[in-house]
Amino acid sequence: MSEVIVITSGKGGVGKTTSTANIGTGLALMGKKVVLVDTDIGLRNLDVVLGLENRIVYDLVDVVEGFCRVKQALIKDKRYDGLYLLPAAQTREKTAVNPKQMIKLCDELREEFDYIIIDCPAGIEQGFKNAIAGADKAIVITTPEVSAVRDADRIIGLLESNELSNPKLIINRVRMDMVKRGDMMSIDDIIDILAIDLIGVVPDDEKIVVSTNRGEPAVTDNKSLAGQAYRNITRRILGEQVPIMDLQSEEGFVFKLKKLFGLKSS
Amino acid sequence: MLDIFKFFNKPKNSKDVAKERLKLVLIHDRANVSPQFLEMVKSEIIKVINNYMDIDESELDIQLTRTKSEDGERIVPALVANIPIKSVKNSGK
Ligand SMILES: Nc1ncnc2c1ncn2[C@@H]1O[C@H](COP(=O)(O)OP(=O)(O)OP(=O)(O)O)[C@@H](O)[C@H]1O
Ligand SMILES: [Mg+2]
Numbered sequence: 001m002s003e004v005i006v007i008t009s010g011k012g013g014v015g016k017t018t019s020t021a022n023i024g025t026g027l028a029l030m031g032k033k034v035v036l037v038d039t040d041i042g043l044r045n046l047d048v049v050l051g052l053e054n055r056i057v058y059d060l061v062d063v064v065e066g067f068c069r070v071k072q073a074l075i076k077d078k079r080y081d082g083l084y085l086l087p088a089a090q091t092r093e094k095t096a097v098n099p100k101q102m103i104k105l106c107d108e109l110r111e112e113f114d115y116i117i118i119d120c121p122a123g124i125e126q127g128f129k130n131a132i133a134g135a136d137k138a139i140v141i142t143t144p145e146v147s148a149v150r151d152a153d154r155i156i157g158l159l160e161s162n163e164l165s166n167p168k169l170i171i172n173r174v175r176m177d178m179v180k181r182g183d184m185m186s187i188d189d190i191i192d193i194l195a196i197d198l199i200g201v202v203p204d205d206e207k208i209v210v211s212t213n214r215g216e217p218a219v220t221d222n223k224s225l226a227g228q229a230y231r232n233i234t235r236r237i238l239g240e241q242v243p244i245m246d247l248q249s250e251e252g253f254v255f256k257l258k259k260l261f262g263l264k265s266s
Numbered sequence: 267m268l269d270i271f272k273f274f275n276k277p278k279n280s281k282d283v284a285k286e287r288l289k290l291v292l293i294h295d296r297a298n299v300s301p302q303f304l305e306m307v308k309s310e311i312i313k314v315i316n317n318y319m320d321i322d323e324s325e326l327d328i329q330l331t332r333t334k335s336e337d338g339e340r341i342v343p344a345l346v347a348n349i350p351i352k353s354v355k356n357s358g359k
Pocket of ligand 1: 019206
């Protein structure tokens with residue numbers, strides 16, 4: 001049984017592409033056959049985050065226009081078995097594709113893949129409509145900021161009116177130090193407001209920047225906290241019960257060590 | 267008086283301010299997501315008021331908006347209705 005999951009947010013720049021790359025790679029590492037579809041036509045990014053930018057021949061628009069077969073456009077990631085990318089077109093517009101074509105494409109991909117993960121563009125226009133058209137499930141990304149949570153709320157409403165009920169939430173770029181001093185909304189605050197199920201919390205982590213520089217998703221880095229968060233999300237998608245990572249105690253580790261050695265923490 | 271009051275009132279965390287603002291803005295946003303919502307409120311209001319007075323239904327205007335609270339300290343959501351009355355019915359007396 002294959003599953004089509006759209007990763008969406010409303011607000012731009014909150015981590016959709018980063019999450020798509022990490023969740024997709026995470027699922028592939030767990031032995032699943034996965035294709036990542038970049039629907040951000042005109043602003044493609046998923047290829048560079050994955051480090052596959054030099055291997056693009058055909059793209060999503062070529063496929064829906066019948067210019068090539070799906071198989072010809074798929075890029076196989078040689079590092080991770082079972083991971084494929086269907087890149088967006090860079091020199092076209094969102095209107096080059098319509099929702100009907102996306103449904104057809106998703107159904108075709110279902111025959112080959114366990115998971116089809118769709119990276120949605122920012123906004124609520126045509127690109128969003130295309131991205132959600134063929135999806136069975138949705139994951140909404142937000143950061144702990146007023147504007148991002150507000151846009152997430154709007155997206156949740158739109159998903160529900162498009163029969164994508166019960167979307168799951170990822171809270172990205174959480175900074176425990178700021179939450180602790182009352183300068184960032186906590187996970188509970190955000191869940192309280194959005195009232196949807198949480199599927200993961202990702203800390204703000206400079207390893208994300210480093211891994212994006214290299215084109216190697218953080219999920220493959222055992223030392224990255226964000227990588228651990230994405231590994232947990234991957235396992236939850238596979239149906240495992242994994243407790244939400246306690247960022248507080250990760251932060252508190254150094255503090256505890258200091259106490260152990262009788263040092264006063266300043 | 268006011269200063270003493272403020273002195274004892276600890277300044278709010280910025281996250282509490284964020285949460286409060288979000289809750290208010292979402293009341294408005296959510297009502298706008300379903301255009302049926304205000305239509306439902308509107309028709310119910312017309313039904314009730316019609317028992318007591320004749321109103322100009324075509325000119326009836328109802329909006330969800332925000333306004334300053336009584337103490338002027340906060341912004342609160344408000345349902346504002348402008349209902350032109352044609353005549354008051356006598357039966358109410
Ligand atoms: N957990 C994190 N820690 C640190 N940096 C992050 C984290 N998540 C995302 N970023 C950074 O934030 C930026 C935006 O991320 P990304 O491109 O994934 O967002 P997006 O939602 O896909 O944006 P767009 O709406 O433009 O498509 C990137 O520079 C990325 O490296
Ligand atoms: Mg993106």
